[in-house]
Amino acid sequence: MDEKKAAILGEIPRLRRYARSLLRDRDSADDLVQDCLERALVRLDNWQTGESPRRWLFTIMHHLFIDQMRKVNRRGEAAMLPLEAGEAVAQPAEQMESVASREIIDALQAISPDRRAALVMVAIEGFSYAEAANILGVPAGTLMSRIARGREELRGLLDDTARRRAIRIVEK
Amino acid sequence: MIRRDFSERDIHMALDGELPADERTAYDAWLDANPEMKARSTRFTADRVALQAAFAGVLDETVPVRLRKVVLGETPVKAAAPSSRWWLSAAAAVLLVAGGLGGYLAGIDGLGQEDPAEDRLAEQAIAAHVIYAAEQRHAVEVPASDKDHLQTWLSNRVGLKLVAPDLTADGFQLVGGRLLPAGESKAAMLLYEDGKGQRISLFVTTESAENTKGTYMAAQDGPEAVYWLDKGYGCAVVGSLPRERLAEVAKNAYSQLVSGLAS
Numbered sequence: 001m002d003e004k005k006a007a008i009l010g011e012i013p014r015l016r017r018y019a020r021s022l023l024r025d026r027d028s029a030d031d032l033v034q035d036c037l038e039r040a041l042v043r044l045d046n047w048q049t050g051e052s053p054r055r056w057l058f059t060i061m062h063h064l065f066i067d068q069m070r071k072v073n074r075r076g077e078a079a080m081l082p083l084e085a086g087e088a089v090a091q092p093a094e095q096m097e098s099v100a101s102r103e104i105i106d107a108l109q110a111i112s113p114d115r116r117a118a119l120v121m122v123a124i125e126g127f128s129y130a131e132a133a134n135i136l137g138v139p140a141g142t143l144m145s146r147i148a149r150g151r152e153e154l155r156g157l158l159d160d161t162a163r164r165r166a167i168r169i170v171e172k
Numbered sequence: 173m174i175r176r177d178f179s180e181r182d183i184h185m186a187l188d189g190e191l192p193a194d195e196r197t198a199y200d201a202w203l204d205a206n207p208e209m210k211a212r213s214t215r216f217t218a219d220r221v222a223l224q225a226a227f228a229g230v231l232d233e234t235v236p237v238r239l240r241k242v243v244l245g246e247t248p249v250k251a252a253a254p255s256s257r258w259w260l261s262a263a264a265a266v267l268l269v270a271g272g273l274g275g276y277l278a279g280i281d282g283l284g285q286e287d288p289a290e291d292r293l294a295e296q297a298i299a300a301h302v303i304y305a306a307e308q309r310h311a312v313e314v315p316a317s318d319k320d321h322l323q324t325w326l327s328n329r330v331g332l333k334l335v336a337p338d339l340t341a342d343g344f345q346l347v348g349g350r351l352l353p354a355g356e357s358k359a360a361m362l363l364y365e366d367g368k369g370q371r372i373s374l375f376v377t378t379e380s381a382e383n384t385k386g387t388y389m390a391a392q393d394g395p396e397a398v399y400w401l402d403k404g405y406g407c408a409v410v411g412s413l414p415r416e417r418l419a420e421v422a423k424n425a426y427s428q429l430v431s432g433l434a435s
Contacts, residue, residue, distance in 0.1 A: 008243050009235075016239075017230040021223075030236055037242040101226035108223065122188045123220050124227055129190050148184050151216050158219070164394065 004044060007053040008037065014125065015057055021120045022065055024109050036061035058125075059135045062117060069113050107157035115150030118143050178202040183213045187220060294397045296354050297375035297408035300361050301395050304350065305371040305410075312348030312363050322349050326360040331378055332405050335432030336362050337425040344372060344421065372411030372418070374425055378404060398422035405433065 015036060019029035040047075040060050047056050108116060121132035133143040178199055185191045186199055203210045304311050314322040319336060327334045329351050336346050344364035352359045352375075359377035396418055399408035407429060409422040 005243050012235045012239055013231045017227050020230050021227055030239065033239055034242055037239060100222060104222045105226050123223050151184065155215055155219060
């Protein structure tokens with residue numbers, strides 16, 4: 001097995017984690033990783049020697065994710081697809097998730113994809129602002145704004161969840 | 173000594189390891205002197221830890237064979253467009269936005285210009301629903317018995333050709349409607365009720381978003397909003413129905429609204 005392929009194989013767990021945080025549903029996330037790997041192999045020659053395989057692969061996957069989101073949003077008919085795909089919407093919660101994890105994963109899914117990607121890049125994947133901005137293809141200021149707003153939004157959603165829980169307890 | 177003014181931006185930078193090391197002491201002193209900022213920092217730190225914990229397990233999972241096979245060349249690589257359907261679920265996932273009423277974007281103005289029109293629309297629609305759907309005697313300004321007037325009046329005020337969708341097939345009867353503020357423009361709210369007194373509302377406004385967006389929004393427990401932005405208008409259907417049912421009603425309302433607008 002050549003070195004490039006070995007390096008790509010080594011990145012799969014990280015790619016899966018990033019995909020899972022973007023999409024939640026395990027199969028959908030792995031489909032995204034698969035698309036990413038397929039595209040990477042077709043473009044293996046574009047991979048510059050010395051360039052981090054992680055950055056290269058994350059860039060490919062992020063483009064796939066964002067391009068498709070935009071396509072879905074741009075077309076009126078496609079935009080209505082979610083309504084027809086009710087069964088895809090009602091995803092069973094992953095097993096073994098603690099309540100706290102489930103709450104934060106749900107909240108993460110509820111923030112806009114751009115903010116979610118920016119926040120996940122730095123907070124979970126541990127990229128620096130410069131690396132994340134480069135991968136996401138946005139200026140550093142935009143990245144920071146997305147991170148800040150993503151965090152605010154996430155916290156607001158978690159506060160709402162906690163408040164609703166408190167209300168339910170009071171009602172009992 | 174504090175050499176510069178710190179701001180909320182620095183909380184994020186500190187959390188993400190982007191604060192220059194020589195500013196750390198001054199930053200910590202600033203946090204200590206600002207309990208509110210310190211509390212914010214503490215919450216964000218806890219959220220960061222929780223996020224990492226929530227996804228940590230993925231790294232230990234066995235890599236699915238199909239993914240290994242792609243890299244090892246055991247499945248033919250397709251040069252064509254990706255065929256898998258993950259994006260459908262992605263759309264659904266993105267479009268599931270929790271409908272909390274919190275002003276959680278407050279307090280970070282000035283950090284950026286992001287304020288997606290769809291967020292605003294859905295928040296307004298849910299806020300209106302929470303207030304008016306709970307009203308028994310004053311839920312609407314114009315009752316359904318005056319439907320023609322209701323449609324003409326709201327169309328004129330909002331500036332769209334509005335037709336109140338007939339949702340009887342979904343078990344909902346029109347109660348009436350009202351005019352509401354929506355940012356700098358106006359919105360029409362149409363209230364419907366089923367035989368059990370369960371209410372849903374339709375919120376329609378002119379949206380000058382340049383792009384067409386379709387969005388589906390939901391809270392875990394509170395009312396959910398199915399919403400979309402199309403050329404020149406935005407619409408949300410809000411209610412506390414099971415998600416699939418709300419989606420069905422929204423689809424029905426959407427097709428009637430679209431043909432009404434086009435007529």
